[in-house]
Structures are given as structure tokens and as C-alpha cells.
Amino acid sequence: xxxxxxxxxxxxxxxxxxxxxxxxxxxxxxxxxxxxxxxxxxxxxxxxxxxxxxxxxxxxxxxxxxxxxxxxx
Amino acid sequence: xxxxxxxxxxxxxxxxxxxxxxxxxxxxxxxxxxxxxxxxxxxxxxxxxxxxxxxxxxxxxxxxxxxxxxxxxxxxxxxxxxxxxxxxxxxxxxxxxxxxxxxxxxxxxxxxxxxxxxxxxxxxxxxxxxxxxxxxxxxxxxxx
Numbered sequence: 599x600x601x602x603x604x605x606x607x608x609x610x611x612x613x614x615x616x617x618x619x620x621x622x623x624x625x626x627x628x629x630x631x632x633x634x635x636x637x638x639x640x641x642x643x644x645x646x647x648x649x650x651x652x653x654x655x656x657x658x659x660x661x662x663x664x665x666x667x668x669x670x671x
Numbered sequence: 672x673x674x675x676x677x678x679x680x681x682x683x684x685x686x687x688x689x690x691x692x693x694x695x696x697x698x699x700x701x702x703x704x705x706x707x708x709x710x711x712x713x714x715x716x717x718x719x720x721x722x723x724x725x726x727x728x729x730x731x732x733x734x735x736x737x738x739x740x741x742x743x744x745x746x747x748x749x750x751x752x753x754x755x756x757x758x759x760x761x762x763x764x765x766x767x768x769x770x771x772x773x774x775x776x777x778x779x780x781x782x783x784x785x786x787x788x789x790x791x792x793x794x795x796x797x798x799x800x801x802x803x804x805x806x807x808x809x810x811x812x813x814x815x
Contacts (some may be wrong), residue, residue, distance in 0.1 A: 606789030607800035667805035668789030
């Protein structure tokens with residue numbers, strides 16, 4: 599199982615899912631209509647490091663963070 | 672990197688940073704202050720921060736600064752920050768001004784684009800995500 603957390607304004611509680619790669623995570627999250635408006639704007643971190651490849655392999659206990667558009671300052 | 676609940680004590684932070692580098696032999700100290708403007712009927716802005724990723728982002732900037740002989744510092748607020756007070760300060764110290772002037776520009780712009788911080792308008796006590804002023808981070812859309 600991997601944990602997926604939704605940061606900032608997404609306002610959704612963390613979930614745990616079975617996934618071998620980030621592509622599996624993408625497929626699962628696309629089934630959730632509450633995320634439809636967010637996914638194309640969100641960046642992704644794996645264990646607090648930003649990632650850019652769907653093929654990244656996941657292991658049990660990994661933490662995936664979904665980061666919506668930012669505006670610091 | 673320093674995070675505080677509520678408004679920043681700008682004078683205290685800048686004074687302390689000045690003291691920290693008093694004998695470091697930097698010829699230039701360029702501070703930046705972000706202040707909350709009163710506009711669109713807001714009472715305050717409010718901020719969420721994801722500290723683990725922000726810390727890594729800042730460490731990368733410390734390395735970039737060190738590569739050109741400079742130091743970067745920053746402080747940011749968490750939670751509500753009333754209008755006319757400050758939510759963000761940063762600074763660059765460097766041996767000569769040119770490096771510091773260029774670095775503060777790059778650092779503040781990348782901060783706006785890639786620091787994991789979410790901004791909300793506070794109106795009549797309600798937090799409203801500032802979606803139209805927010806920017807997707809590098810790599811956004813990976814899961815879409």
C-alpha cells in the first residue's frame with residue numbers, strides 16, 4: 599500500500615491504495631470525480647521529493663503528495 | 672529558513688540576519704519584503720505550507736547561492752496575516768552587489784512559482800483559495 603495525501607486547498611483526506619508505479623496512482627485518482635478539476639494542475643512528490651516520471655517504481659509505505667497550484671509571498 | 676505563525680516581525684528578522692553576517696565580509700545585503708495589500712475587501716491573506724518540500728526547495732537555493740559565493744535567507748508566515756503586515760521576507764548576502772541583485776530576482780521569482788505554499792483570501796472570516804493568482808508547479812499534470 600502507498601499513501602496519497604492531497605495538500606493545500608484540495609481539501610481531501612489522505613487515502614491508501616495498491617500501486618506499483620505512479621501510473622497506477624494516476625489511474626486510481628482519475629476514477630475520483632472530486633479530483634477531475636485538480637489533476638491537470640497538480641505536481642507530485644514521492645517521499646517529499648518532486649517527481650516528473652510516471653514510471654517511477656513504488657514500494658510499500660511510500661508517501662505520494664499531490665501539490666496544487668502555489669502562490670507564496 | 673524560518674516559518675512563523677501570523678505576521679512577520681520584519682525589523683527583528685532583518686536585524687538578526689544583519690548581525691549573523693556582520694563579520695562574514697559580504698559587501699552587499701539585499702532584502703525583499705512582501706507586504707499584504709488591502710484590496711478586494713480582504714481582511715488578511717492566509718497560508719498553508721508543506722514544509723518538507725519547501726525545505727528541500729530552499730536547500731537547493733542555498734547550494735545555488737553558495738556556488739556563486741552568496742547566502743540566501745527567507746522567512747514566511749503560516750496562517751492568517753492581516754493587511755499592511757508582512758508574510759514573506761528574503762535576502763541575499765554576497766561579496767559584491769551584482770551577484771546579489773541577480774540572485775534576489777531569480778530566488779523570489781522561483782519562490783513564487785515553486786515553493787509549496789498555498790494562499791487564501793480572508794473575507795468576513797472565510798478562507799477563499801486564491802486560485803486565479805496561483806501557478807502550477809514545475810511538472811504539474813503528471814497524473815492527468
